[in-house]
Amino acid sequence: MKLNFRTLGEGEPLIIMHGVFGSSDNWQTLGKVFAEKFKVYLVDLRNHGNSPHSDEFDYTLMVSDVIELMEDEGLSKAHILGHSMGGKVAMHLATQHAEKVDKLVVVDIAPKYYPPHHQQIFDGFHSVDLDNLENRKDADDQMAKVISNMGVRQFILKNLDRKKDGSFDWKLNVDAIEKSIEKVGEGIEGDVSFNGTSLFVAGGKSDYITDADHDLIREHFPKAIVATVKDAGHWVHAEKPKELGEMVMEFLG
Structure with a gap:
């Protein structure tokens, strides 16, 4: 690759x-x-x-x-x-x-x-409704319901990407990483x-x-x-x- x-x-x-x-x-x-x-x-x-x-x-x-x-x-x-x-x-x-x-x-x-210990991070990713975001503050507000630590939220939100058409998506492949998180700990x-x-x-x-x-x-x-x-x-x-x-x-x- x-x-x-x-x-x-x-x-x-x-x-x-x-x-x-x-x-x-x-x-x-x-x-x-x-x-x-x-x-x-x-x-x-x-x-x-x-x-x-x-x-x-x-x-x-x-x-x-x-x-x-x-x-x-x-x-x-x-x-x-x-x-x-x-x-x-x-x-x-x-x-x-x-x-x-x-x-x-x-x-x-x-x-x-x-051992896997990133469930809260994944919960943070999944808490964001990408299809109905208007701005980054919306994403932070949604994520705050599952992650109270602002520093952790800011770290995750660095992965939030705004496309040319104004829509949002994650830069990283959340699904593939979550599926393989056991391997990350090897x-x-x-x-x-x-x-x-x-x-x-x-x-x-x-x-x-x-x-x-x-x-x-x-x-x-x-x-x-x-x-x-x-x-x-x-x-x-x-x-x-x-x-x-x-x-x-x-x-x-």
Whole structure:
């Protein structure tokens, strides 16, 4: 699949992948920071952002999509950064195609299985009557009946797209993602590893990476550095962009 992406800056390539329900826009602020030294590829994974939709949705396919992008761009190797689901894509890519990965950065996700925990998000999507929307405020008002947290609603509503004819639709493929949400939680299985340099960044207020996960991380990524950004939740890049940016830039050198 030909993924939608945009590039910033010049230098060694750095491919950045967002989490589930996200898009390349989520990393635009930090992408500009990284672009001071690297050629940054901000990618929309399949069924997200402006990339094509498909009923098929799993890590094998998402890895092959990124490999296709690298081949199309003539990239024999790149630094790879992924957050949450994008971090899982990055881990699978590194363990399956180590020769294509320079340094690996994984933000707030471990190589373990996570049970589905996104039902409230799906309820938010389904609460919006797309056929009878007049504006974004209508969508927010409807969603507020099932999601009280304004930040979560704003995150979801970034996916709301107004077409040329004035009608609304979701940019992402809600049905395909919901159908495959169990696969999104899959871990790194089997005796596979990436022996290159890697950085795993945990949010200090997040429970996605716990102290108990460090051994599993190093089982698959023996040279991993595990660091924490204090006072950050799961969306480390949105909550503490300066701290994360400095940490990543120092690691990538």
